[in-house]
Amino acid sequence: MSFELLNKFRDPELCGKVLETLRTELSGGLRFMEVCGTHTVAIFQSGLRSLLPEEIVHLSGPGCPVCVTHESEVNAFLDLAGRDGVIMATFGDLMRVPGHQGRNLKKAQADGARVKVVYSPFDTLKLARENPGDLVVFIGVGFETTAPTIAATMKMAREQGIGNLRVLCFHKTVPAALEALLADERAGIEGFILPGHVSAIIGLEPYRFIADKYGKSAVIAGFEPLDILQALLSMVRWRNAGEARVVNSYTRIVSDAGNAKAREIMYEVFQPTDALWRGIGCIPGSGLEIRPDWESFDAGKEFGIVIEEGPALPGCKCGDILKGIKRPDECPLFKKACTPANPVGPCMVSTEGSCAAYYKYKLD
Amino acid sequence: MSDKVLLDYGSGGRASQRLISELFLKHLGNEELNRLNDAAELAVSGRIAMSTDSFTVDPIFFPGGNIGSLAVHGTVNDVAMMGAVPRFMTCAYIIEEGLPMDHLEIIVASMGEAVREAGVVIVSGDTKVVPRGAVDKIFINTTGIGEIIVDPAPSGDRARPGDAVLISGTIGDHGLTILGTREGLDFQARVESDSASLNHLLIRLVRELPEVHVLRDPTRGGLATTLNEITHSSRVGCHLDEGSLPVRPEVAGGCSILGLDPLYLANEGKFLCVLPGEDAEKALEIMRADPLGRDACRIGTMTDENPGKVALITRLGGKRLLGMLEGEQLPRIC
Ligand code: SF4
Ligand code: SF4
Numbered sequence: 104m105s106f107e108l109l110n111k112f113r114d115p116e117l118c119g120k121v122l123e124t125l126r127t128e129l130s131g132g133l134r135f136m137e138v139c140g141t142h143t144v145a146i147f148q149s150g151l152r153s154l155l156p157e158e159i160v161h162l163s164g165p166g167c168p169v170c171v172t173h174e175s176e177v178n179a180f181l182d183l184a185g186r187d188g189v190i191m192a193t194f195g196d197l198m199r200v201p202g203h204q205g206r207n208l209k210k211a212q213a214d215g216a217r218v219k220v221v222y223s224p225f226d227t228l229k230l231a232r233e234n235p236g237d238l239v240v241f242i243g244v245g246f247e248t249t250a251p252t253i254a255a256t257m258k259m260a261r262e263q264g265i266g267n268l269r270v271l272c273f274h275k276t277v278p279a280a281l282e283a284l285l286a287d288e289r290a291g292i293e294g295f296i297l298p299g300h301v302s303a304i305i306g307l308e309p310y311r312f313i314a315d316k317y318g319k320s321a322v323i324a325g326f327e328p329l330d331i332l333q334a335l336l337s338m339v340r341w342r343n344a345g346e347a348r349v350v351n352s353y354t355r356i357v358s359d360a361g362n363a364k365a366r367e368i369m370y371e372v373f374q375p376t377d378a379l380w381r382g383i384g385c386i387p388g389s390g391l392e393i394r395p396d397w398e399s400f401d402a403g404k405e406f407g408i409v410i411e412e413g414p415a416l417p418g419c420k421c422g423d424i425l426k427g428i429k430r431p432d433e434c435p436l437f438k439k440a441c442t443p444a445n446p447v448g449p450c451m452v453s454t455e456g457s458c459a460a461y462y463k464y465k466l467d
Numbered sequence: 468m469s470d471k472v473l474l475d476y477g478s479g480g481r482a483s484q485r486l487i488s489e490l491f492l493k494h495l496g497n498e499e500l501n502r503l504n505d506a507a508e509l510a511v512s513g514r515i516a517m518s519t520d521s522f523t524v525d526p527i528f529f530p531g532g533n534i535g536s537l538a539v540h541g542t543v544n545d546v547a548m549m550g551a552v553p554r555f556m557t558c559a560y561i562i563e564e565g566l567p568m569d570h571l572e573i574i575v576a577s578m579g580e581a582v583r584e585a586g587v588v589i590v591s592g593d594t595k596v597v598p599r600g601a602v603d604k605i606f607i608n609t610t611g612i613g614e615i616i617v618d619p620a621p622s623g624d625r626a627r628p629g630d631a632v633l634i635s636g637t638i639g640d641h642g643l644t645i646l647g648t649r650e651g652l653d654f655q656a657r658v659e660s661d662s663a664s665l666n667h668l669l670i671r672l673v674r675e676l677p678e679v680h681v682l683r684d685p686t687r688g689g690l691a692t693t694l695n696e697i698t699h700s701s702r703v704g705c706h707l708d709e710g711s712l713p714v715r716p717e718v719a720g721g722c723s724i725l726g727l728d729p730l731y732l733a734n735e736g737k738f739l740c741v742l743p744g745e746d747a748e749k750a751l752e753i754m755r756a757d758p759l760g761r762d763a764c765r766i767g768t769m770t771d772e773n774p775g776k777v778a779l780i781t782r783l784g785g786k787r788l789l790g791m792l793e794g795e796q797l798p799r800i801c
Contacts (some may be wrong), residue, residue, distance in 0.1 A: 150783050246563060
């Protein structure tokens with residue numbers, strides 16, 4: 104995309120006008136949630152948060168894959184990281200996620216575990232080829248955005264006869280989580296700003312239930328201030344007209360149909376399953392597991408990993424925050440026991456996490 | 468001499484002497500250094516500013532300079548930020564065995580050029596050669612001494628509400644150049660380090676405006692971190708105006724590709740100046756008259772709101788916290 108076009112979506116004057124219209128047309132409060140961490144950061148970084156009318160309540164949702172990775176999943180990959188003959192491969196943002204007793208991959212690495220940060224799942228193919236005597240285990244964390252690339256990597260490994268690559272599959276899918284949030288009345292969410300990247304894969308269809316079943320609105324939006332403002336204005340207008348709608352307004356990137364090819368690869372290798380979300384608990388049908396005919400790649404099966412609900416981290420309010428019931432600065436540990444340098448919960452670890460964004464950008 | 472630096476050259480024996488006379492004295496020599504005494508005899512008077520810094524930059528050569536010139540600029544600037552005229556320097560080289568001799572020569576030669584430009588003399592030095600792998604190619608430590616010419620000297624704890632915040636030019640050039648070169652990235656437009664000695668410009672500034680409260684070079688951690696340090700030690704707040712921050716379009720472009728923020732990138736030829744609001748225009752005039760301050764502008768104001776914190780007024784007119792550099796966005800830049 105050209106810089107000129109992008110600049111248009113950042114133009115202060117245009118944004119000012121939309122903001123003005125939003126103020127005039129706003130009838131009562133609006134509780135909206137952005138699902139995606141990139142939106143959270145964009146809302147803070149541009150200063151939009153401080154400009155929105157006070158009646159608009161901004162909630163940060165479960166849209167950062169690091170934040171929703173369950174404690175039990177974190178402990179599983181930390182345990183695996185210490186084993187002989189295992190090389191853990193991961194995206195960098197998992198390195199500092201704290202598990203049991205503050206352990207994390209960085210510390211495991213210092214203790215001698217072999218952990219390799221990769222920039223793309225495809226890098227694991229080379230890693231596996233170069234270490235034929237070891238098992239390379241990739242930590243599959245992420246949403247519909249990352250799952251297709253990992254599926255493609257597994258297919259490539261099979262084609263190339265690479266037998267020592269495994270995937271620890273903790274993928275989650277977004278629409279089922281949104282349904283769980285809507286079903287919980289406490290958050291009182293009236294509208295969603297839907298994630299751009301996830302939507303590029305799944306398209307508009309899987310979100311229809313938001314309007315059809317729950318009578319709420321949602322907009323697939325880009326990450327520039329104008330995108331976000333226009334999404335909010337649309338939701339206010341629909342409400343004023345007594346309607347609920349689900350609309351794709353990020354058409355410069357996302358097609359209504361999504362990316363069929365990516366979905367095909369994803370579902371060739373994975374199938375839906377129940378998943379545990381940190382702080383939220385089990386959401387039926389919201390995870391992906393490796394299909395039986397791809398079982399030889401499944402690190403979970405091979406190592407007999409069991410993911411189960413355990414006692415929550417004492418004090419951490421990640422669950423209420425992901426559900427939109429509390430704001431990060433309402434957590435008693437926020438900025439005290441829990442900081443980006445020393446995170447207690449994952450919402451503080453990931454740069455896209457809502458607690459980290461509040462810490463970094465919010466003026467008291 | 469051999470075409471590579473050998474361990475022998477650090478032995479203190481004949482090989483060391485050859486390295487010192489044929490290379491170091493050739494480029495850095497002066498009356499005092501040439502005596503090769505154990506210590507230098509200096510004539511300095513009054514209040515003195517002294518600063519030391521070690522340079523471990525990777526890569527050692529980059530567009531706009533190299534580790535040798537950088538080691539001079541960095542220390543000269545640190546001394547000058549105290550409202551002092553830098554006079555003398557020392558330098559210590561720790562060289563990895565096997566470094567090509569012609570690389571060393573380029574580095575020492577550009578150090579010589581940099582000290583002459585800055586008008587300082589190197590009065591004492593040291594060379595060590597360590598086994599392969601014990602350091603990364605070459606590390607240089609420099610210490611500088613200068614005479615403070617204003618009273619009170621500019622200091623990080625002297626910012627007051629109402630003071631203007633000025634920057635002497637565009638930000639992020641050095642940091643992006645280093646990162647880009649290190650990662651082998653090929654930016655469409657050329658970016659270049661701004662590494663330079665600022666002492667002549669700074670001396671002129673404090674001579675004409677001795678009221679300057681704070682001078683700082685926003686090196687590691689960038690403008691954002693430096694401003695945080697100032698607001699913290701002065702217990703004032705700062706409103707920084709995003710729209711007026713000078714950033715070269717090619718730097719802005721490179722940053723957006725790499726997901727970096729120019730506000731946190733290191734600079735090596737820029738300074739921040741905090742002074743009473745009414746002197747701002749005069750200060751800008753002085754800065755802009757010098758090629759090193761051509762793009763100087765006012766970027767913010769110190770306030771009594773949110774003491775210890777920097778608030779960024781965004782282009783949209785919103786307000787948000789601009790914190791210190793968190794974590795390791797830029798590992799070991801200098
Ligand atoms: S993975 Fe995608 S949807 Fe999730 S936070 Fe990152 S950008 Fe947003
Ligand atoms: S501040 Fe820390 S402990 Fe509290 S919810 Fe956020 S991540 Fe969890």
